[in-house]
Amino acid sequence: MKKITLMLLVAIVPFLSMAQKGSKVEYMMIKGIEIQMNNESADQAGDVREMALGSISSENTKLIVAFDYGDLRNAEVKAMTGKRYRTMMSAVNTAAEKGWEFINSNVISENKMKIHYYYMKRNKKK
Numbered sequence: 001m002k003k004i005t006l007m008l009l010v011a012i013v014p015f016l017s018m019a020q021k022g023s024k025v026e027y028m029m030i031k032g033i034e035i036q037m038n039n040e041s042a043d044q045a046g047d048v049r050e051m052a053l054g055s056i057s058s059e060n061t062k063l064i065v066a067f068d069y070g071d072l073r074n075a076e077v078k079a080m081t082g083k084r085y086r087t088m089m090s091a092v093n094t095a096a097e098k099g100w101e102f103i104n105s106n107v108i109s110e111n112k113m114k115i116h117y118y119y120m121k122r123n124k125k126k
Contacts (some may be wrong), residue, residue, distance in 0.1 A: 005038055011053060028120045029068040032088045034061055064079035065091045088116050 037060050065085045069077055076098055085091040092102060100120040108115045 024124055025121050026072065026124050028072075028086070028095070028122075030091050030095065030116075030118040030120065031066045031068060032085075032116040032118070033064045033093065034088075034114040034116065035064075036061055058117070063087065067091075067095075088118065090119055092120075099123075107117075 063085060065079050065088070067077070080094060080098065083094065085094070096102070099122045101122055103119040103121055105119065106117040108117075
């Protein structure tokens with residue numbers, strides 16, 4: 001019985017390793033760092049809605065967007081990384097125009113900074 005099990009394992013291992021080599025999907029991560037700038041003129045006792053909307057305003061917020069493609073380097077990568085983005089949604093929409101599909105996201109908030117991680121995938125182009 002041990003010999004049969006060993007022979008099955010030896011026969012199956014090459015098939016399993018071939019299945020892993022031919023990935024038909026590529027992945028990308030969009031990392032956005034949103035920094036809340038100091039605004040001394042803001043009223044500390046202001047309305048909660050105004051404070052929330054003010055934090056979204058591009059006047060008070062600086063956004064740095066980076067696309068992580070891994071080892072992929074081509075004209076598309078240069079075009080997407082060369083643009084400036086006002087919001088994370090504009091970066092995601094730009095990626096969607098190139099065929100990338102949204103998978104998941106994480107947001108980490110620390111003091112006056114939020115770090116957005118958006119995970120994207122698409123089928124490899126032939």
